[in-house]
Every structure is written in structure tokens, then in C-alpha cells.
Amino acid sequence: MPGERLLVVDDDPGSLSYMSLALEQAGYSVRRATDGLSALVAIEGEPPALVVSDLQMPGMNGLDLLESIKQRWPQVLVIVTTVEEEVATIVEVVQRGAMNYLVKPVSPAVLRSAAAKALAHGATRTPAPLDACVPEMVGVSPAIVRVRQAVALASRSDVNVIVVGETGTGKELAARALHRLSSLAGGPFIPHNCAVTPPEMFDSEFFGHRRGAFTGADRDRAGILREAHGGVLFLDELECLGLANQAKLLRVLDDGEIRPVGSETSRPVSVRFVAATNRPPQAMLASRELREDLYYRLRGFQIEVPPLRDRSEDIVPLTDHILGGSRAGLTARAREALQICHWPGNIRQLRNVLRSANTVAGGGPIDIRHLDLSDCGQPETPRLSSTLPSGPLSPRTLHGVERQAIEHALRMHNGNLSRAAEALGIHRSTLRRKLREP
Ligand SMILES: Nc1ncnc2c1ncn2[C@@H]1O[C@H](COP(=O)(O)OP(=O)(O)OP(=O)(O)O)[C@@H](O)[C@H]1O
Numbered sequence: 001m002p003g004e005r006l007l008v009v010d011d012d013p014g015s016l017s018y019m020s021l022a023l024e025q026a027g028y029s030v031r032r033a034t035d036g037l038s039a040l041v042a043i044e045g046e047p048p049a050l051v052v053s054d055l056q057m058p059g060m061n062g063l064d065l066l067e068s069i070k071q072r073w074p075q076v077l078v079i080v081t082t083v084e085e086e087v088a089t090i091v092e093v094v095q096r097g098a099m100n101y102l103v104k105p106v107s108p109a110v111l112r113s114a115a116a117k118a119l120a121h122g123a124t125r126t127p128a129p130l131d132a133c134v135p136e137m138v139g140v141s142p143a144i145v146r147v148r149q150a151v152a153l154a155s156r157s158d159v160n161v162i163v164v165g166e167t168g169t170g171k172e173l174a175a176r177a178l179h180r181l182s183s184l185a186g187g188p189f190i191p192h193n194c195a196v197t198p199p200e201m202f203d204s205e206f207f208g209h210r211r212g213a214f215t216g217a218d219r220d221r222a223g224i225l226r227e228a229h230g231g232v233l234f235l236d237e238l239e240c241l242g243l244a245n246q247a248k249l250l251r252v253l254d255d256g257e258i259r260p261v262g263s264e265t266s267r268p269v270s271v272r273f274v275a276a277t278n279r280p281p282q283a284m285l286a287s288r289e290l291r292e293d294l295y296y297r298l299r300g301f302q303i304e305v306p307p308l309r310d311r312s313e314d315i316v317p318l319t320d321h322i323l324g325g326s327r328a329g330l331t332a333r334a335r336e337a338l339q340i341c342h343w344p345g346n347i348r349q350l351r352n353v354l355r356s357a358n359t360v361a362g363g364g365p366i367d368i369r370h371l372d373l374s375d376c377g378q379p380e381t382p383r384l385s386s387t388l389p390s391g392p393l394s395p396r397t398l399h400g401v402e403r404q405a406i407e408h409a410l411r412m413h414n415g416n417l418s419r420a421a422e423a424l425g426i427h428r429s430t431l432r433r434k435l436r437e438p
């Protein structure tokens with residue numbers, strides 16, 4: 001609302017006057033400060049409705065200033081401006097209570113619209129956690145909360161994104177959520193798996209072709225870049241894109257235009273790229289399988305989706321989600337077994353195991369005996385906590401402890417080998433072998 005009091009803080013005189021003028025022209029009453037401390041003094045004198053603060057400043061930086069403002073004047077809204085696009089920094093800025101962040105250089109239109117939005121929201125603000133807008137990524141672990149935050153933040157800008165994670169961790173799910181939340185949500189989301197296109201078909205697949213351009217081209221084809229125009233091109237398995245084709249893709253990113261095979265004219269395309277890979281980009285850069293220039297053009301944001309084995313707290317909510325909230329649920333032993341698996345295929349594998357188990361269990365609670373965990377990397381070490389008597393352990397060697405666990409399990413299950421093996425979390429054949437050992 002014009003007339004409201006704003007404070008702009010920036011150590012760079014050029015930025016300071018440029019941003020202040022842009023806001024004054026929109027009718028705001030703007031004061032200026034060149035560092036964090038003088039900003040605090042100004043706020044103390046008369047708290048503004050909104051502070052627009054630079055992040056990197058000598059002395060008290062933008063993060064410290066933000067923290068002080070939120071402690072002393074929680075009603076004062078803050079927008080942070082930064083030249084940095086590191087997800088970690090941006091997540092921190094938003095977690096510490098900033099309404100928004102803007103990447104410099106900020107155009108006057110973007111600045112004014114962000115100020116207007118912050119002031120409008122601020123009036124009716126019921127603070128919802130940032131990650132709440134990505135409910136499709138189920139989980140409660142701090143790791144998945146960070147992924148949801150990163151997706152939510154990335155969706156607010158239009159930079160390209162790389163999503164890194166093992167197979168089945170939810171990279172495509174993250175990419176689709178990002179598209180859904182972004183300003184391009186009304187545009188297409190075109191997934192393309194780089195592993196399926198033979199390298200020699202790259203041009204036709206990406207740029208399209210004219211009818212008759214080559215043998216078999218019996219009609220015009222738009223190509224996926226054209227199909228994704230005004231939306232998102234999701235490049236899955238980026239690691240499979242060869243160097244020669246990486247160079248061609250880079251040219252599209254630089255020029256923003258494509259020329260279909262067999263055509264004389266180029267056409268502009270506007271596409272946001274979201275690339276996914278299950279290999280750490282740094283390793284691909286080091287082995288020169290990924291061009292550095294392409295990487296930096298794609299990596300406006302990098303989102304890392306951690307493997308399921310590093311967030312076992314997510315198993316229970318994911319199970320509820322996958323089983324569709326069927327209250328029959330899991331027995332404690334089944335839950336424990338799922339939580340100790342290695343899950344090389346991550347959430348996709350968990351889903352497959354649970355769906356088959358649900359069928360086997362006939363709609364009743366899923367027990368460990370219904371789970372086929374043979375490919376899930378289940379450790380063969382017994383879960384001592386659940387199989388040992390609770391008294392102090394007498395044996396001193398690992399072998400002795402194992403032996404005691406086995407004897408205990410057999411006693412508990414009246415010598416039934418299958419049940420004892422289940423309780424120990426090992427296969428029946430493994431238990432048999434262990435029993436034969438001296
Ligand atoms: N956090 C999550 N909450 C709910 N479902 C999830 C979650 N993560 C992944 N999934 C589901 O797991 C399956 C695999 O996810 P997705 O296809 O996004 O994985 P991916 O990382 O792209 O795998 P790949 O590398 O093999 O292509 C999908 O059915 C997806 O909906």
C-alpha cells in the first residue's frame with residue numbers, strides 16, 4: 001500500500017539508491033541505511049512496515065540483522081536481497097523469518113511486486129511452514145523437510161534446477177511438485193529420459209524435424225523443446241546425455257532458440273529445465289562426463305534427495321501413505337524389519353514390497369512373514385533388542401551374543417525355525433546354517 005514506511009539496507013550505494021528510488025516511485029515512504037547497525041538504529045526510531053535488506057554486508061550482515069529484527073520487532077516484515085542462490089542460504093533466510101528473497105540484480109518491477117505482496121500477506125499472515133505446500137513428498141525426517149523447503153523455494157524463481165538422488169528417491173515427484181507450484185504451472189511438464197534417445201536421434205528428438213528431412217521422417221515433428229515451450233522440460237538421467245549433445249543443449253540454453261532438422265529457420269523457445277541425475281554432479285565433472293558450462297547453466301538450484309536408508313523415520317508415514325491409510329497397518333515386527341533394510345530401490349521399492357505384502361496379507365495387518373525383503377538389502381544381523389532377554393549379556397564375544405539370541409528366539413517360538421528366523425530378521429536358511437556352525 002503506497003504511503004507505507006519502508007527501510008532499504010545495502011552497503012553498495014548504487015544498489016541502495018536504485019532500489020530506494022524504485023520503491024519511492026511506487027509511492028512508498030523510504031528510508032535508507034548502509035549497514036546493519038544503522039538499520040537497527042533507524043528501526044528503533046520508527047519501525048517500518050517492511051525492511052528490504054542486502055544479505056552480504058560488512059559488519060552486521062543481513063542474516064544477523066534479520067535475526068535481530070525478528071527478535072525485537074516480529075511484526076516488521078523483511079525481504080532479503082542476495083547475489084547468492086545457494087539453497088542452504090536461502091532456506092536459512094526463509095527459516096529465520098524473511099517473507100521472501102530476491103536474487104540481485106532485482107528489476108524495479110520485481111522489487112515493487114515483492115514489496116506489495118509482502119505487505120498484503122503480512123497483514124493477514126498466519127505463518128505456515130514453508131514446506132507445507134509440497135504435501136505429496138511424504139515424510140517427517142529433517143532431510144525430507146529440507147527437500148520440501150528446497151522445492152518450495154525453487155518454485156518461487158524461474159532458474160533451472162538439478163535434482164540429485166538415487167533411483168526411486170522421488171526426483172521426478174520433486175520436479176513435478178516444483179512445476180505445480182511455479183508460475184509455469186499452466187504450461188506443460190514434459191518428461192524426457194536421456195537414456196532412451198540414441199545419441200544420433202538427439203537433434204530430431206529435441207529440435208524436431210521437417211517432413212522429409214531424413215528417411216523415415218514422414219511428417220513434421222515439433223521436438224520436445226518446442227513441446228515444453230512455456231513450461232518445464234524434465235531431463236531425467238542427465239548422466240546418459242553424451243558430451244556432443246550436451247554442447248547442443250548448452251547452445252539452446254544460451255540462445256533460447258531451436259532449428260528443426262531440415263528447416264531453414266530458427267524458432268525461439270522459452271523452457272525451464274529441471275534435470276535429474278542419480279550420480280553426484282561433482283563426480284561427473286571430475287571425470288569429464290558432464291560439461292562444466294552446462295552444469296552451471298542447469299544448476300540455478302541443486303536439490304539433493306537423500307536415500308531412504310538415511311531417513312528411516314519416514315518409513316512409517318510412507319507406509320501409511322502407500323497403504324492408503326488402511327488401518328490394518330503393520331505389526332511391530334514388520335515395521336522394525338522395514339526400518340533396518342538398506343532399500344537400494346528406495347521409495348519405489350518400498351511401495352512395491354508393501355503392495356505385494358498387502359495382497360499376501362489379504363487386507364489384514366502386514367506381518368514380517370508377508371514381506372518379501374529378499375532384494376531390500378536386509379542386514380542379516382539379529383535385532384538384539386527384540387530377541388534377547390532384557391538382563392545383562394553374559395557372553396563376551398559377538399559369536400556368543402549371536403548364539404544367545406538364537407537360543408532365545410528358538411525358546412520363544414518353541415523350536416519353530418521359521419518363526420525364530422523371522423524374529424531374528426534373518427532367513428530360515430541362514431538360521432539353519434548358523435545352527436550347524438560349531
Ligand atoms: N516422499 C515421497 N512421498 C510419497 N511418495 C514418494 C516419495 N518419494 C518418492 N515417492 C514415490 O516413489 C516412486 C518413485 O519416485 P520417482 O519416480 O519420483 O523417483 P526417481 O528419483 O525419479 O527415480 P528414478 O531415478 O528411478 O527415475 C513414485 O511412485 C513416487 O510417487
Ligand SMILES: [Mg+2]
Nearest residue numbers: 171172236276
Ligand atoms: Mg525418475
